[in-house]
Structure formats: structure tokens, C-alpha cells
Amino acid sequence: KQEVTQIPAALSVPEGENLVLNCSFTDSAIYNLQWFRQDPGKGLTSLLLIQSSQREQTSGRLNASLDKSSGRSTLYIAASQPGDSATYLCAARGSQGNLIFGKGTKLSVKP
Amino acid sequence: DADVTQTPRNRITKTGKRIMLECSQTKGHDRMYWYRQDPGLGLRLIYYSFDVKDINKGEISDGYSVSRQAQAKFSLSLESAIPNQTALYFCATRASGSYNEQFFGPGTRLTVL
Numbered sequence: 001k002q003e004v005t006q007i008p009a010a011l012s013v014p015e016g017e018n019l020v021l022n023c024s025f026t027d028s029a030i031y032n033l034q035w036f037r038q039d040p041g042k043g044l045t046s047l048l049l050i051q052s053s054q055r056e057q058t059s060g061r062l063n064a065s066l067d068k069s070s071g072r073s074t075l076y077i078a079a080s081q082p083g084d085s086a087t088y089l090c091a092a093r094g095s096q097g098n099l100i101f102g103k104g105t106k107l108s109v110k111p
Numbered sequence: 112d113a114d115v116t117q118t119p120r121n122r123i124t125k126t127g128k129r130i131m132l133e134c135s136q137t138k139g140h141d142r143m144y145w146y147r148q149d150p151g152l153g154l155r156l157i158y159y160s161f162d163v164k165d166i167n168k169g170e171i172s173d174g175y176s177v178s179r180q181a182q183a184k185f186s187l188s189l190e191s192a193i194p195n196q197t198a199l200y201f202c203a204t205r206a207s208g209s210y211n212e213q214f215f216g217p218g219t220r221l222t223v224l
Binding site for chain 1: 142144146151152153154155156159161167169199201203205210212213214215216217218220
């Protein structure tokens, strides 16, 4: 059974710092992995989708990597801004096309 | 206009009441999913549907039922709501194919008193 873990559960950084969020999964036979952003009480915004054949994806200041052999993905945020404050979720695609989510990392970027 | 919509966005109900949450999509996807999110527990799968005639239970289906009225519509029902069903509910869609992205609706916040 696939399990997804995100560490740390919460992170606070000063504005301008580069930071890395971690995601690990137990079953390396994944189709893809998605990173989402969620603002308090709001829906999920898809940030990046990495296919199993890919090593990384980039969108603006965000870069996500995938290492299937070690069961890990990282989300790198460059030059963090207060507007990046949110909860970040990673999810691995299960065998039925559903997503198996980690519990998220709550990021706070201080001005 | 949003591709995946959910109604209502917020609902407060009482224990024992029947309630239906609705999801509609204009993306033309055949796969649809219902998840619930609880604080500290992440999102968990309730039910999923591959097409109108193919409905399957997810990880936490007890106390819920679903109806796929059309390819574009997937409803979640709580036959007799209980307080521990208080949560944020999300509908999602995906096109068939192994590598396609999943798209989420804005969520319905349900409170059962």
C-alpha cells in the first residue's frame, strides 16, 4: 500500500530564502507525482506534475524533482516571498488513478 | 468559468439529516473522484468513478454513497450525517490514460452539528 510522507510538517523562513520541501513515498511504482498548494480553507492549486519518466519539472521559481529509486521528491522554492505562505501537498498517483496524499508542509514566509 | 464546480460551497446540517454534495465538470473527463480532508490527516479517497456505469469504493466509503448521473456530474450523499463527517470535501476529475493530471474543484465545507 502506497504511503506518502512529508517532512517537515511546518516550516518558517525569512523572506528571500531558498527552501526545500520533502516528500517520500513507499512504492516506487508510481505513474506520476503532483505538488499542490493550498491556502487556508481553500481548494488545491496544482503546481507541478512530474511523470515517472521525468527527473524534474520547473515553473517559475518552483522546481520539483523526482527520484523513484529512493522514493523521494523535493519541491525547491527560490527567493521565497510572503505570498508563498500556504500548505504544500504532494500526492502520488495510485493504481486506480486516485491520488495518495501526504499530510502537507505548512510554510510561513516572514517579511 | 471554473472547469470543476462544487455545490454547495458551505453547508451546516444536523445529525441524522440526509445531504447531497454535487460536482460538475466541463473538462470532458471520464474519471471522477470524491475526497475528504480532515485537519492533520490529509486528503483521503471516498469513492471514484471511471464512467457512468463504473463506480468504486475508496479508502473511507462507509456512511457515504454516490451517483454518477452523467459523465459530467458526480454526486456524494450522506444518508444520515454524523458529526465526524464534518470535513472539507473535494471533487476531482482526470482524463483516462495513465499519466494524466488530476484537477480539483474548490471544495465544500460541511459541518454536522
